[in-house]
Amino acid sequence: MGEQHWQKRWKTIIDKLDVVPDDAAAQRLLNTLTCPETTTVLGFVNAHAMNLVVADAEYCAALSAADVLLRDGSGMSLLYRRLGLEPGLNMNGTDFIPRLMAAYRGRRVAFWGTQHPYLGQAVQRSESLFGVVPVSVHDGFASVDSYLALAREQQPELIVLGMGMPKQEAVAARLAATGRPCLIVCGGAILDFLGGKVSRAPRWLRRLGGEWAYRLLCEPKRLFKRYVVGNPLFLLRSLLFGKAAVSARRAV
Template sequence: MVFICGIHIFDKSLKDAVNLVVEECLNSNLKTPKLISARDAHGIVISKKDKNFHKILSSFDINLPDGVPIVWIGRLKGSKEMGRCSGVDFFQEIMITTKDKNIKHFLCGGKEGVPEKLKMVCEKKFGNKNIVGTYSPPFRDMSEEEIKILSNQINSLGADIVWVGLSTPKQEVFAYRLSKYLKVKFICTVGAAFDFHTGRVKRAPKFMQNIGLEWLYRLIKEPKRLFKRYAVVVPMFIYYAAVDLIKDYFRFYSCNRGW
């Protein structure tokens, strides 16, 4: 793991992350679920402003580097094997890898009908028929009793992995609340993966993904919804990342000088 702007980030490849989850699902006897988030710049910026969200995100077992800029910073900090693990790709690779394995999935997120459509995508596109249930959470905050009822439903279905596809920070808070009652192996928050895989949102061309400009493509596609967010997130993330790297440099310099 590597610390970036105060959050521990997974510092290996997408393949490593997939293998870790699959191996633990098949071989471990986890009694409480492990929490995984696909962490982008937006979430990092929120965590710097919101102490409660920072606490929740810090409690997650794995924060995957969802964005290329996060990977760049991780490599500058010495994590040379670090690769991008976007929520979209992580979900897809897990579905493909587990299609012939005894690992059951529950899809939780999106508007009405989206998780059901995603279930069909998993069956037809990824060949995975191990989706045991779906649920679309209400837009409002769910009561503790509703969280318990949903958790009992998921537990009764014998799910191993619960996938949460909402916006940040709602999805991380939701996953954290569920984790108190679920008996699954993993709860994974994957943001817009539900919308991308069901075709509701088109993904940026590969070259834009590779150079860290996927956010720009999404902004061009949805300017009204995303302009205000990115107008804040992009400059703030650059600022926080620069401060973080400078602090690391001075810590390293001080240690080597014996200060």
């Protein structure tokens, strides 16, 4: 793909991102997401997502169609600073989605993603920790039509998708077309974390923005391409994108 095209896609996503400046703003966002008046899609954008956007136009369209997009990870913080923008809080889904589920205590939740036994363990833990009411539990390998049927039948108030990119964003976009009040969360590996398949990095490493390195150490084969290949590509593209943005500002 030509340089101009991928930069247009990056600009589309960056323009759509919601920067959350502080804890008070995060709480306001949380309050808004607990009372959706129509189908609302919440997505997260990290360096991996930006790399996928480059080569996948359909994914770019599905991601940018989300109602709320949040910055996730240290890579996106670097990109923001490269553009002369304040990145705000790191709104990674692994921390924010449990807060959301806690706010949905006593309400109907669908869990779609990953596979058993981790899916079942994630549901049990969510019931115990957050008091949610699971009404639909399904792995992440079904057809989109299967999830649409489950949504019609069970009418969950919250849908947690743990299918990974780009499938979860495609499913979320189709679900959003139904228009029924519901929050749909593109949760990536959240069900794997809750189900015990994947462990979190130590808190000190998370504060330094190094959780990706911990995940790579734990799953080197699966995540080699994403991090060892993907991170340098993202950094290179960030430099090129930042340079283009600076040139465009000077030309105005």
